[in-house]
Every structure is written in C-alpha cells, then in structure tokens.
Amino acid sequence: MLHIPQKDIEWYKRRPGYYGMVQDNLKKLNDTLGDIDMTKDQEKTLVWLAGNDTRTIDNIIKVIEKLKQD
Numbered sequence: 001m002l003h004i005p006q007k008d009i010e011w012y013k014r015r016p017g018y019y020g021m022v023q024d025n026l027k028k029l030n031d032t033l034g035d036i037d038m039t040k041d042q043e044k045t046l047v048w049l050a051g052n053d054t055r056t057i058d059n060i061i062k063v064i065e066k067l068k069q070d
Contacts (some may be wrong), residue, residue: 002029002033004047019037020051022051025049026047028058029046029050029060032061033046
C-alpha cells in the first residue's frame with residue numbers, strides 16, 4: 001500500500017491543500033493497483049507521482065486500467 005513516509009508528512013502538510021491532494025491521489029493509485037508487490041524505489045516513484053495534479057493521476061490510472069483489460 002502506498003503512503004507518504006512518516007518522516008515526510010510534516011513537509012507535505014506545510015503546503016496548503018497539498019497533503020490532502022497527495023492523500024487523495026495515493027488512494028486512487030492504491031485502489032487501481034490493488035495489492036501488488038513493489039520495490040521501495042517503485043513505491044517512492046508513485047508517491048512522488050501522487051504529488052502531481054489530479055488530472056495527471058487520472059490519466060495514469062486510465063493507462064493502468066487499459067493494461068489490466070488486455
């Protein structure tokens with residue numbers, strides 16, 4: 001399950017609205033990816049990606065869902 005590392009939470013919370021957006025984006029990614037094994041580097045990359053705007057995450061999720069259908 002993807003989550004913001006405990007050591008970084010305060011940094012995320014210092015930016016108004018950012019922490020909530022990242023949490024929402026991580027929830028979407030977790031819901032889409034399910035329970036798959038990932039390396040720590042892969043998890044870090046997806047947490048970083050969750051810091052992008054919601055449209056970016058929605059587009060990435062659409063790509064993942066298309067791959068799941070094939």
